[in-house]
Amino acid sequence: MADLRLLGPVEIRSDGRLLDTGTAKQQAVLAVLLLDADRPVPVDTLIGRVWGDAPPPTARGTLQAHLSRIRRTLTGVADLEHRAGAYRLRVDRDDVDLYRARRLVADSRTGGVADERRAELLRTAAGSWRGEPLSGLDGAWFGRMRETLLRQRLDILAEWAGVALRLGDAGAVVDVLGPVHTDEPLVEPVAEALMRALAATGREAEALTVYDTFRRGLADALGADPSTGMQRLYREILAGDPAPRPAPPAGPRPAQLPGDLGALFSGRTEQLGRLDKALGAASLVVVSGAAGVGKTSLVVRWARGVADRFPDGQLHTNLLGHSPGPSAEPRGVLRRFLTALGVDARRIPAGQDELVDLYRSMLADRRVLVVLDNARDADQVRPLLPGSAASLVVVTSRNQLPGLIAAEGAVPLPLDEPSHGEALDLLARRLGAERVAAEPAAVDRVVRLCDRLPLALSVFAAGAALRPEHPLTALADALAATPGRLDALDLGDDSTDVRAAFSWSYAALGADAQRLYRLVGLHPGPEVSLAAAADLTGWPEPRTRRALTELTRAHLLTEPVPARYGCHDLLREHAAELAADTDTPADRDAALARLLDGYLHTAHAAAVLLDTHREQLVAPPVHPRADTPAPLADHGAALTWLTTEYPNLLAALHLCARRHLDRYTWHLAWCLYPLYYNRGHWTEQVNAQQLALAAAQRRDDTHCAAYSEHALAVSYQRLDRRDEALDRFRNAIALYDRLDDPASRARVHYSLAWLHTTDEEYEQAIEQARLGLQYDTGTGRGRALETIGWGEIQLGRPTDAIASLTGAVDIYREQANRNGEAAATDSLGDAYTAAGDHATAITCYQRAVDLTAELGDRYHEALCRHNLGIAYHRAGRTDDARAALTASLAILDAIGHADAAHVRATLTTLDPPVPAAQPSSP
Known part of the structure; x- marks a missing residue:
């Protein structure tokens, strides 16, 4: 029998015998594989986690040696596979202590489990920790993982305490949590459970002391007050009231279920009963049936009735599987789900595999109800399935999805017409x-x-x-x-x-409502805003609103949120048929043109607000209505509008590409570029720019084609598709040379410099940046100097880096480009740090902090405060270092970012030398 252990020293036992796991580095490699048990881990990821950001040149060869020894050690215990540049440790997860503990927690949350059994399962799970997880393994990544695993144990103990208190076993809670609170006095769920237990055993004074210790510690460390719930509990105990029953676990608890769709629901007692039986017996149910049969209304009615059985919340999405526009991509759904689960946007990765891994990790110890409505096929659903059985997924689809039934063991629930x-x-x-x-x-x-x-x-x-x-x-x-x-x-x-x-x-509708209903059938996206409906008709918004109200009252449209309207697929098809029969082709084309001009008018303005230094090759269209909507106020408003309208803009892009409406196709892709860029949606960027490039080529528009080639190159680079990126860069340069456009060619060289930087080819990066300077007419010189300075830091030339970065800061300041100035100033602090001039480095970091704070850029403000704290520590100013790092931690905690664990660990070890600051990327 195998027993693979991570929740203490890294150990492997086989039939009770302790196997030799080798050196600390070999144990680190083994730990990385076990933490991703039965999942492929790319070689570069292994190296980065084990050796950090600056691995030695011998790291790859050393890794191979460690893997060979691990393979020999695990003979008969687990299989180590190598495929496509990645290693996968094939192992039964129940043989790994971490995954055994997670399964016990999931079992404890299964519906119908008695509290006595639940308490036993949770206590056993918490007992899986044998001390400090991953003990003896050094490095920033292991530090973060250690912090995460320790917190998971504390969360399990707090959950166990809540169950034990319901069972009246307050004495056991005091015995277990008392020492835990002494070691971790700032963990609120532990402090709260201990206070309740002490109050329940008549030790109110000690309960109040726990609160006071927690309050003072929180104020000293973070300058924050206890939560409202903790303050309320303190007052209740102070007043002598009985301790209330434990509150549910803290943290985001999404509640995304739609309102009850009673208008489409009646009876269905048998089907509701079958769904009830699935609770605790299944982790995936597929409700299938014909369009309009009431699948969604059934599932929503049932889900709302059992929501309290899922203490960690409910997730819901419409997958648009049978809509006229593109179906929802799993990547986008995963991003929305992760945001609802409290993951900060900056922590959300770009690639689908990484998104799936993070999503399943977030749900590993949670019991969540996930409703996936209107699925297209099994492939659309699979990435959205949690990895544990604690959560329940209910899928609705017009298709039976036999693949999910055969491969994933889904319980089928076919739905016929009601009786x-x-x-x-x-x-x-x-x-x-x-x-x-x-x-x-x-x-x-x-x-x-x-x-x-x-x-x-x-x-x-x-x-x-x-x-x-x-x-x-x-x-x-x-x-x-x-x-x-x-x-x-x-x-x-x-x-x-x-x-x-x-x-x-x-x-039965009035003439205006009839016309609007027909035109809604021409809209390519899943939702129609009031503004878009007005553009379709060409009417002022008040007249359009009256027609929309009539349509919603007749249940031909829905209004899920104010001023945004949905239409069932069947009704949309009906409306499109009516438009084809009633309206002339010229009228339909004019309505579509008004819609697209309206979208582009605002999308163009939003794109410029997101990136004020963009090259504008085309002018925005004149708005199609006299009552032009109010302009977007600022960067935040632009981002909100683009995010809200994104599904409609994407559907419009695909419609225009299919119909060879090339001017619209290219312009829509141009408008979406900054949204994709800022969020790292590189695959979507590639798809959009490929359509844009084809449109530009059909129009024989060399300038637009060159822009799209450059955009594709940048996207391929971010996707690590280097050869394709280089091909596109060469194409862009050739086109810009044909146009005799040196400024645009300079921008391509700056992008090439970044490609070499990411490959740690700093000399080549500097060469490309300098080549770009030869062509630059002035607007991009700051970016060039920033890239050169960063490369010079990496090459150990801090004096040269200071000169380059100072020039970059000056240029950004002249251009009023505060984002660029903040990044270059932070990098300038890195250069002065490398030169040993800590006083000037502190001045630079403080300026970068001020700039990012003014911009409202919370994440980069936290990073700059972290760098400031490190600089203070190097200068011997420990109190200032602690203050800066504490402020950084407060921001990262507030936005829920994973970097908080690293800063928290740094704070606890201020006296020894701290890690060197990482230079900012240009």
Whole structure:
């Protein structure tokens, strides 16, 4: 039997025998593989984690030797595989103490587990720690992991304490948490649980002392006050009230479920019961059925009823699997989920594999309900599945998704139309029991004509509600007499005609609402804003708003958030058919052009606000309406608008590319560039710029083609696709030479310099930056000098670096480019540090702190404060160092960034030498 241990010294036991794990470095390599057990770890990642940011030249060869010895040691215990530049340790995760502990925690959160068993599981999980995790392993990465693993144990103990207190075992909580609190007095969940336990055993004075220790320690370390919950508990104990029951664990608890969709729901007792049985027995359920059958309403109704069974929250997304625009990409959904789980945007990686790893790590010890609505296929769903069984995923789809059932063990729940009685109940709730009871034959006929589909029934009921004076018999006759059929819901029964229901509701609308409904069918994206609807029609917003209100009241549109409107896929298809039948091609083309001009007008302004120094090759279009929307106020407003409208802009980009609307295609990709760049969405950037390049080539627009070649090169570089990046860089240079555009060519050389910098080819980086200076007309000289200075620091030439970076700061200041000035000033501090001039380095770092604070750039302010603290420490000013590092830590904690663990560790070891500051990248 194998026992692989990380939660203490790194050890391997086989059948009770301790195996030789080798030197500390070999143990470090083994630990990295075990922490990612059964997942591939790239060689570069292994080297970076074991040797840090500056590995020795021999690191790769030494790594191979360690891996060979590890493979021999693990013979009969685990298999070490090597494939595609990565190593994977094939091992049963139950053989690894960390994963055993996580499984115990997940088991404890399974529905139906009694508190006695839950407490036992949590206590056993916490007992898996045998001291300091990864003890004896040095390096910044292991320090951060050690901090994370220690905190996980404290969280488990706090959760166990909450269960033990419910069981009345307050004495055990005091015995266990008392020593823990002494060692870790600033961990709030531990302090809170200990206070409750002391109060429950009649030791109120000691409980108040725990609070006072926590409060003073928090104020000294972070300058912060206890949370509102802690303060409330203190007051209750002070007043002599019984200690309240333990609060749920602190931290983000997403609650993303939509509101109850009662209009489309009735009965479904059997299906609700089957979903109830899945609790605790399954980790994945697939609800499948025809469009409009009520899948979403069923799942949302059930999920809202069991939300309290998932103490760590609920995640929800519409995957747009059967929408006219592009389906939701797993990468984008993962980013939104990670943000909801409290991960700071700057910690969220770019690559899908890394996103999946982080997402599954975040959910490893949590019990979360995940609802994935409207899935396209199994491949869209798989990256969104948690790695542990503690959480439950419910998927809805028009497809059965047999791949998930076969490979992932999903429980299938096919959903047919509701029963006749349930359909009658739905109409009775919408139209009133008296009206339905008065005309039972007409109501029966409506149910048959709508084929019991909840969506069609809801649309019919909305129309009937708008005509209360009309007998249901007459309305049923009108529904039966309406020609046409919605192909997607043709179930082979001539008595069912869902299109008739939609068309009848449409006929009841006023002229403005009818026209807007048709034009919404032309919109390529998943949502329509008030402004976009006004652009489609060309009307002022007040007139458009009145038509939208009429459509929402008729349930032909929904308004999930104010002034943003959604449309069910089937209704959108119906609207597009009506537009094709009613409006001339010229009218439809004009509406689409107004929509695209409206999007581009604002998107162009937003892109410029995000990057004021961008090259503007095309002018923004004139807004299509006289009542032009108010301009975006600032950088924050621009980012918010682009983020909100991104799905619509992306859908518009693809529509324009398909139709060869080349001017729009290129311009939309240009507008999306800064959003992708700032977020590191390099794959999406490649996709967009490929469409833009093809559009520019069709238009024979050399300047736009050169821009797209350069944008593609930068994106390929960030994706580590070096050869493709170099090809695109060469293409861009050739095109700019043909245009005789030296300034643009200079920008390409600066990007090439950064490529060499990332490959640690500093001499080549400096050469490219200087080559760019030969072509530069002035706007990019600061960037060039900053790149040169950073390379000179790395090459051990601090005097040269000081001169270069001083020049960069001066240029940025003249250009009023405060972002550039802040980065170059921080790097200038690194240069003075390398030269041993700590006093001047402190001045530089303080200036960088001031600039980033003025810009509201919290993350980089924290990094600059960290560098300032290190400089103070080197200068022997320990108190100032502690103050700067404490301020850095407070910011990183506030934004939930992983770098907080590194700063916290540095604070605890101020007296010994601290790590050298890392220079800022240009």
